[in-house]
Amino acid sequence: MGRRTVLILILIVSLIALSAIGILYIRSQQPDTPSTPVTDDTGPVSGLAGDTSSGEEIIPQVLTDTVEVVVSLQTVERGWQMTAAELVTDTRYIDEVSDNVITNIEDAIGLYARTKIFQGETLTKDALVADPSLIGQTEYGPSSLIPPGYIAMAVPMDRLSGVAYALNEGDYIDIMMTFLFYQIDEQFQTYLQNAAVFYLEDAITTGGEAPADGGTPTPQQTNIFVMWPYGRFEQLPTGDTVHIYGSEYQRPVPISMILQNARVIQVGNYAPPEPIEPATPTPEPVAEGEATPTPQPGGPIPPTPTPYPSVLLVALTPQQQLFLKYAVESNANIDFALRGANDNQLYTVQNVDINLLLERFNIEIPPNFNYSVDSLTTDVTPTPEAQAADTAPSGPENE
Secondary structure, eight states, X not given: OOHHHHHHHHHHHHHHHHHXXXXXXXXXXXXXXXXXXXXXXXXXXXXXXXXXXXXOOOOOOOOOOEEEEEEESSOBOTTOBOOGGGEEXXXXXXXXXXXXXXXXXXXXXXXXXXXXXXXXXXXXXXXXXXXXXXXXXXXXXXXXXXXXXXXXXXXXXXTTTTGGGTOOTTOEEEEEEEEEEOOBOXXXXXXXXXXXXXXXXXXXXXXXXXXXXXXXXXXXXXXXXXXXXXOXXXXXXXXXXXXXXXXXXXXXXXXXXXXXXXXXXEESSOOOOOOOXXXXXXOOOOOTTSOOOOOOTTOSOOOXXXXXXXXXXXEEOHHHHHHHHHHHHTTOEEEEEEOOTTOOOOOOOOOBOHHHHHHHTTOOOOOOOSOOOOOOOOOOOOOHHHHHHHTOOOOGGGO
């Protein structure tokens, strides 16, 4: 047997001996716990821990004073609408759960987070709100109503474009826009038709004779003709050349398009929430014999009428919002269409112009006629005598 083998055996024996000594030392430090039966005035009580006199199997006591509470599975921002994907139940001791804690997942689905809720946080009734407009109006401003991935912008609104002022915070709308397309000059980047200026010079000299040195005679005058708008020159059957131009300004081509599923964040100007009014003081009782104070004249002040809103705050995706900004700054005609309460579907919609109108409704362009039918109108200017006769008061002499 080698020297190395002997050393290994000695080391193993030493470890075993130390382990045995440690176990004996730990057992010597534990106090003795004799099993003493629990007694009362009449003797041992059966069925409790430590009682083996009955001979029955001891069943450990199970805690039944717990309740399930609703917990958030993830961190959500304020204004987030809760769904079943973010909610789970957990067990809490009933003495640690107040009446404000939500114990049923169905009671939390569809509600909005009033504040930021962190992962694992127990949900309370105060942390959620059913009406999203309460978040935007009373606590955090309109930003709480903006869905994730959306941004909001203010656009002008009136009675007709704003669906007769029927829009409210939280509604979903479609935005219909009509652009007017004009023809422009490619070089000047201005509306057609262009203007033309003609300079006509008369070479007749004022002195009657040409200069002795043979120079150019001095022109008598220069005539300037401006044509606005500039059209075209045509030759009539008589051989005369005439200038033809339009009888009205350039008529634009309207094209209508739509932005779908925008959310109304605010109607009208933003007004911070008003402070809570103090309680009305209780009037002091009047003692007998004293005169009752006379109320001040004037009565209650009538409420100030609220002006109709002229601006609307809508939320769209960033690309759609930039397109809406271009429409507003291009003076496009913008109208809003109110969607149903649960209608968030995106529809396939074509842009509308005169070509789509002709194709969709199978409209045939009529040929040019030499005659037309129109109503005959006659302008009559009444004389002062006729007006006086019409407005004369009735009386016996006029009957």
